[in-house]
Amino acid sequence: MSDDTAGGSRLTARRDVARPLSAALVSASAIPLFGLxxxxxxxxxxxxxxxVAALVDRALLRHLLLIGAGLVIISSMSLEADLSxxxxxxxxxxxxxxxxxxxAISRWVYREDVITFPIGTGNRWSRFEFGYLALVVVGGYLILPVYFLGSGAYLNWPEISGANEIARLFVGVNGVGLWDELFFVCTVFALLRRHFPFWQANLLQAVVFVxxxxxxxxxxxxxxxxxxFALLQxxxxQRTRSLPYVVTVHLxxxxxxxxxxxxxxxxxxADVFVTDPR
Structure with missing residues (x-):
C-alpha cells in the first residue's frame, strides 16, 4: 500500500470517528444545559x-447548527412548570x-426540506398502530401513577385547584407534548437521520429529549x-412517517x-387509578 493510500485511509478512519463524535457532543450538551x-x-x-463538525463535514455542520440553535433558544428560559x-x-x-x-433557516436559507411535519400521509392506521396505541393506554394507566405519586415527581408541577388552573394545566401539558414531537422527532431526529443510521440518530435525539x-x-x-419512550417515539x-400518529401516542x-x-x-x-401507591 502506498503512503498516499495509507494516509487517505487514516483520514477516512478519523473522519468516520469525528462525524458521530461531533453529533454526540451536540446532543450531549443537552445534559448540562437541561439535565444539570x-x-x-x-x-x-x-x-x-x-x-469538530466544521473540521470534518461541512454538510453535517449545517444541520448541527440548526439543532444547536434550537437548544440555545430553549436554554434561554427555565423549564420549571409555570401556569401563570x-x-x-x-x-x-x-x-x-x-x-x-x-x-426557517433550513427551508429558506439552506433551500432544503429536511425538516417536515408529515400530516396527510393518506394511510389508514395498521393493526400494529392500533395495538401499540392500546398498549400505551394500558401501560400508561398502570405505570404512570406509580411513578408520579410514588416518587413524588408530581411535586415538580405547581399545586392546582379550581377549574381555571386545571384548564391551564391541560393546555400546558398537551401543548408541550405536541411541541416535543415537532422538535425532538421532526427536527432533531430528522436532521440527524440525514447523516447517520437510524439507531445512531435515534439514540442522539433521545439524549436531548430525556x-x-x-x-x-x-x-x-x-x-x-x-x-x-423517547426511543420508541x-x-x-421512522416506521409510520406520520406526525398525527406519534402526536396521538404522546398526547x-x-x-x-x-x-x-x-x-x-x-x-x-380523577380518583380512578388502581395503582395509586399512596
Whole structure:
C-alpha cells in the first residue's frame, strides 16, 4: 500500500470517528444545559461539537447548527412548570421559536426540506398502530401513577385547584407534548437521520429529549420511563412517517399524566387509578 493510500485511509478512519463524535457532543450538551442546569458547561460542549463538525463535514455542520440553535433558544428560559399568564406566554414564545428558527433557516436559507411535519400521509392506521396505541393506554394507566405519586415527581408541577388552573394545566401539558414531537422527532431526529443510521440518530435525539424532560420535572427514576419512550417515539416516526400518529401516542400519555396531576393535588378528583401507591 502506498503512503498516499495509507494516509487517505487514516483520514477516512478519523473522519468516520469525528462525524458521530461531533453529533454526540451536540446532543450531549443537552445534559448540562437541561439535565444539570449548568448552562456555561452545556454551551462549551455544544461549541466543541460544532468545531469538530466544521473540521470534518461541512454538510453535517449545517444541520448541527440548526439543532444547536434550537437548544440555545430553549436554554434561554427555565423549564420549571409555570401556569401563570407570563409563564405560559414565555413557554409559547420560546418553544415556538426553537422549532420555527431551525425550520426557517433550513427551508429558506439552506433551500432544503429536511425538516417536515408529515400530516396527510393518506394511510389508514395498521393493526400494529392500533395495538401499540392500546398498549400505551394500558401501560400508561398502570405505570404512570406509580411513578408520579410514588416518587413524588408530581411535586415538580405547581399545586392546582379550581377549574381555571386545571384548564391551564391541560393546555400546558398537551401543548408541550405536541411541541416535543415537532422538535425532538421532526427536527432533531430528522436532521440527524440525514447523516447517520437510524439507531445512531435515534439514540442522539433521545439524549436531548430525556434531558429536556428531566428539567421539565420527570426526575427521580423518571429516565427509566422517558428513555424507552423517547426511543420508541423515534422508532414509531421512522416506521409510520406520520406526525398525527406519534402526536396521538404522546398526547395519550399526556392526558393520563394530566389526570394524575389533578388527582395528586385533588385526591377526590380523577380518583380512578388502581395503582395509586399512596
Amino acid at each position: 442546569q449548568e448552562r456555561p458547561a452545556g454551551y462549551a460542549v455544544l461549541v466543541v461539537g460544532l468545531v 399568564d407570563a409563564g405560559m406566554l414565555r413557554f409559547t414564545v420560546t418553544l415556538t421559536a426553537a422549532v420555527a428558527v431551525p425550520y 434531558s429536556f424532560l428531566w428539567e421539565l420535572g420527570y426526575r427521580a427514576w423518571g429516565p427509566l420511563l422517558t428513555i424507552p 423515534g422508532y414509531i416516526f 395519550t400519555f399526556d392526558v393520563i399524566i394530566f389526570a394524575i396531576l389533578v388527582h395528586a393535588y385533588n385526591p377526590d378528583l
